[in-house]
Amino acid sequence: MAVSRTSDEIAALHVATLSFRYGQRLALDNINFAVAPGETVILLGPNGAGKTTLFSLICGLFASRQGDISIAGRSLINDGAAALAPLGVVFQAQTLDLDLTVRQNLRYYCALRGMGRAEADSRIEAELTRMKMAERIDEKARALNGGHRRRVEIARAMLHRPKILLLDEPTVGLDIPTRRDLIEDLHKRGREDGTALLWATHLIDEVAEADRMLVLHKGRLVADGSLTDLKRQTGTDKLDAAFAVLTRQEAA
Amino acid sequence: MHALMALSAIGWRELLRFVHQRERFLSALVRPLVWLIVFAAGFRAALGLSIIPPYQTYITYEVYIVPGLVAMIQLFNGMQSSLSMVYDQEMGSMRVLLTTPLPRWWLLLSKLLAGVAVSILQVYAFLAVALMFGIDVPMSGLLPILPALVLSGLMLGAVGMLLASLIRQLENFAGVMNFVIFPTFFLSTALYPVWKMREASVQLAAICEWNPFTHAVELVRFALYGQVAWLSLAVVVGCGLGFFLLAVWSFDPSRRFRAGRTA
Numbered sequence: 446m447a448v449s450r451t452s453d454e455i456a457a458l459h460v461a462t463l464s465f466r467y468g469q470r471l472a473l474d475n476i477n478f479a480v481a482p483g484e485t486v487i488l489l490g491p492n493g494a495g496k497t498t499l500f501s502l503i504c505g506l507f508a509s510r511q512g513d514i515s516i517a518g519r520s521l522i523n524d525g526a527a528a529l530a531p532l533g534v535v536f537q538a539q540t541l542d543l544d545l546t547v548r549q550n551l552r553y554y555c556a557l558r559g560m561g562r563a564e565a566d567s568r569i570e571a572e573l574t575r576m577k578m579a580e581r582i583d584e585k586a587r588a589l590n591g592g593h594r595r596r597v598e599i600a601r602a603m604l605h606r607p608k609i610l611l612l613d614e615p616t617v618g619l620d621i622p623t624r625r626d627l628i629e630d631l632h633k634r635g636r637e638d639g640t641a642l643l644w645a646t647h648l649i650d651e652v653a654e655a656d657r658m659l660v661l662h663k664g665r666l667v668a669d670g671s672l673t674d675l676k677r678q679t680g681t682d683k684l685d686a687a688f689a690v691l692t693r694q695e696a697a
Numbered sequence: 698m699h700a701l702m703a704l705s706a707i708g709w710r711e712l713l714r715f716v717h718q719r720e721r722f723l724s725a726l727v728r729p730l731v732w733l734i735v736f737a738a739g740f741r742a743a744l745g746l747s748i749i750p751p752y753q754t755y756i757t758y759e760v761y762i763v764p765g766l767v768a769m770i771q772l773f774n775g776m777q778s779s780l781s782m783v784y785d786q787e788m789g790s791m792r793v794l795l796t797t798p799l800p801r802w803w804l805l806l807s808k809l810l811a812g813v814a815v816s817i818l819q820v821y822a823f824l825a826v827a828l829m830f831g832i833d834v835p836m837s838g839l840l841p842i843l844p845a846l847v848l849s850g851l852m853l854g855a856v857g858m859l860l861a862s863l864i865r866q867l868e869n870f871a872g873v874m875n876f877v878i879f880p881t882f883f884l885s886t887a888l889y890p891v892w893k894m895r896e897a898s899v900q901l902a903a904i905c906e907w908n909p910f911t912h913a914v915e916l917v918r919f920a921l922y923g924q925v926a927w928l929s930l931a932v933v934v935g936c937g938l939g940f941f942l943l944a945v946w947s948f949d950p951s952r953r954f955r956a957g958r959t960a
Contacts, residue, residue: 504796506950530798540789542710544717549710556706557797559699 455518457482457531457609457641458503463512465498472498474664476512480609480643485635487652488645490661491692496645497537499661500613503643505529517608530558533607533640535598537614543587547578547597550586551604558605565604572600576630592623599631609641610634616651624651632656649684662692703799704807711811714781715818725773725819729766730826737762740888749890751922759832763824764918765887768910770823771816771846771853772881776874778812779857783864786950795950802945809858809941813850820846838921845920848930849913852937858944885911886918909936 456479465473473495480486490496501507503514505521505528514521519528541550548569555565573579576596586594595615602610612631616624628651635642644651652658658675660668668675668691672684679690715722741758748755785791794804821839828834856877864873882888884901885908895902905911912929919926 501950504792506792506795526798526800528798529796532796534792534796536789536792538789538792540793542714542790545710545713549713553706553710554793556702556709557794557799559702 455482456480456515457484457517458643459515460499460503461513461515463499463502463509463514465495465502465507465509465511467498472664473502476661476666478659478666478669480641482608483635483639483641485632485642485644485653485656487656487658488643488661489647489649489652489658489688490645491647493663494647494661494692495664496647496661497613498664500534500536500611500645503611504532504534530605531608533602533605533610535595535602535610535612535615537617539591539594539598541586541594541597541601544585546583546585547573547589548582550597551601554601555604560605568604568606569600572603573597575603575634576600592619592627595619595627599627603634603638603640607640609643612642612644614646615644616646616648628653649688652684660688660691667691700799700803703797703804704810707794707804707807708811708814711778711808711815715815721777722819722822725770725777726822726826728773729770729823732766732769733759733762733827733832734830746890746893749892751919751924757833760834761890762888763827763832763834764921765885765914767820767823767842767846767917768849768853768885768887768914769882770819771813771850771913772878772910774812774816774819775850775853775855775857776860776878777857778808778815778854779861780874782808782858782861786861791950801948805858805945805948806941809851809854812854812857813847816850816854817843817846835921835923838923841923842917842920845916848933848937849916852909852913852933852940855937855940855944859940859947862944862947862949881908881910884908885914887911887914909933912936 458480460476460478463473463476464471476499488496488499498507502509503516505526509521516528517531519531521528542553545553551569551573552562552565555568560568569582570579573582576599578593578596578600581589581593586597589597599615615631616627619627631642631644632653634640652672654672657671658668659666660675668678670678675684675687675691676682679687681687681690737759746756746758746761782791785794794808795801797804824834824839860873860877884904886905887910891902891905891911894905909932912926912932915926916929916933919929
């Protein structure tokens, strides 16, 4: 059991010597990194780099055969499903029940997390208000557009006050203004709540100046650092150039 | 406590979805009624039934097939829930469920129980309509069949879950349903007693006796008359447990989620 008093010292997420195979193909090769409490980390990688596989492993959807993952100090191997408690996830594909209302969707989620009705309702109101979706609470999810569904999903992922929020390409399929708002919101959330963010994307314009970046390419972590570090590492002066260099060098 | 809350939430969601799908409820009700009213009326003349346990007197054919149709409702419902599981997997709501900090077997069992609850509602709705049509269903049997329905529902739901674990794509499902549902139903005691079957073919009768669905039907049939079919009880419990364990064991999201998705 993690002791809450020392939770500041415990990484929100710790991935150690993690590898994963689909049959013969090595999808992830010896991945190591940690995310500190409250830290925002962008996981950059082209499509097919292994981002979704990594997320599926962190969420416990896939069992890792090599390496371990700890969430707020609890290991998926030793603690099993209980280790998932301090984790919030927004999947790339939309995952709301379209025939249920926003409220029904969120109450369902709260009950799955063992929250009582009163607590659930107050958390639902608070999170929907933050995402500016409070007045849509009794609408069917089907009636919401893509950007609004995403907002509800982010609100849902925060209901149980996770220590770390995983976002898998959260802006895919959204128009540019919606995307910009969402990116701004998410950065703000990371700063305000002390919730760590691990955010996968292949769109480099979603990175803020201060974000730490992990660059994943063909299943390997090829860079870990700030924008300045990445530029220095690659001898370039722009992120897109640095990204191009990092994801090219392995191509041969 | 947490586990029970999750169970009730899963059940509540299943019920809400069921209420939203009125056509599903209607077809679940109409299908057995068509058998009962149209098919049974025609067969009544063609098929002579002798007195066999649990019946103590001559019965009409309609009365004979009621337990079989009850089990058919549960069979269809089990397949329907597994279909919705495959759908959930493709739609992503299965991921939300599986990232719940509870053991996977418990989450799958909760889903199974939720499906069984829905099937039991359908069964009682069917029995109510059957009574209205004047079919001689013993009122005293309505309560004793409840535990039998839970067990048979669990077994049939577990088969569906096992299929859902094995079938990777929604498109393949229709074919499998036909290959599973029809043989299962026709090669059982749902429509004719096994001795009648034996007159036609000894081999078919043997298949019928080995078919777990037969035992679900007989469990319900005997319970309807306040009796316990012990062999059927053992078969249903044993097979249900076996199918469920196999379903949990073969349930591997990494197989499904990788298909057609970029990593």
